[in-house]
Amino acid sequence: MRTKNRHFPATKGRALIVGYGNPYCRDDGVALFVINALRKASGVRELSPEEDGLDELGHDPDTVMLHQIVPEMTSVIAPYQTLVFVDAHEGIIPDPVRIITVQEEYGFHAVSHHMSPGMLLGLARKAQGASPEGYLVSIKGEDFDFGLGLSEACLGRVETAVLKIREILRGGEA
Numbered sequence: 001m002r003t004k005n006r007h008f009p010a011t012k013g014r015a016l017i018v019g020y021g022n023p024y025c026r027d028d029g030v031a032l033f034v035i036n037a038l039r040k041a042s043g044v045r046e047l048s049p050e051e052d053g054l055d056e057l058g059h060d061p062d063t064v065m066l067h068q069i070v071p072e073m074t075s076v077i078a079p080y081q082t083l084v085f086v087d088a089h090e091g092i093i094p095d096p097v098r099i100i101t102v103q104e105e106y107g108f109h110a111v112s113h114h115m116s117p118g119m120l121l122g123l124a125r126k127a128q129g130a131s132p133e134g135y136l137v138s139i140k141g142e143d144f145d146f147g148l149g150l151s152e153a154c155l156g157r158v159e160t161a162v163l164k165i166r167e168i169l170r171g172g173e174a
């Protein structure tokens with residue numbers, strides 16, 4: 001889904017940006033680059049690949065980096081009105097940077113440790129009685145091999161992703 005000329009509702013209250021992926025698998029770690037660009041612009045120190053930022057909440061917006069989404073995040077996301085997930089994609093999604101609205105999901109995969117953004121929102125509603133409005137910003141990756149750093153093509157998409165996240169937070173067009 002392209003987001004050109006798409007209007008987002010104005011963000012009310014607090015926002016949390018949740019990057020996830022493995023920074024040690026090249027482009028799978030693109031979310032760390034996006035999170036750090038947002039942190040730097042807000043005057044917050046950048047995270048290393050080993051850090052998650054959960055002990056530094058209280059900024060506008062808050063930013064964290066996870067290897068994967070886990071149920072324990074339910075209590076962390078409870079005070080936020082807007083949640084923006086950032087991840088890498090590959091395969092058949094043609095968009096270099098794709099934004100979708102995240103819908104709550106209520107099913108879990110019994111054979112996987114992976115939890116989707118929608119599952120986290122659904123779990124938050126069940127556990128907390130409410131869930132934030134969610135968006136997924138997905139960035140196309142080229143190289144998912146072992147190693148630190150991004151492919152040149154993926155690195156070139158970081159700024160676009162940051163701009164789109166800012167548009168979501170302002171409630172403007174992306």
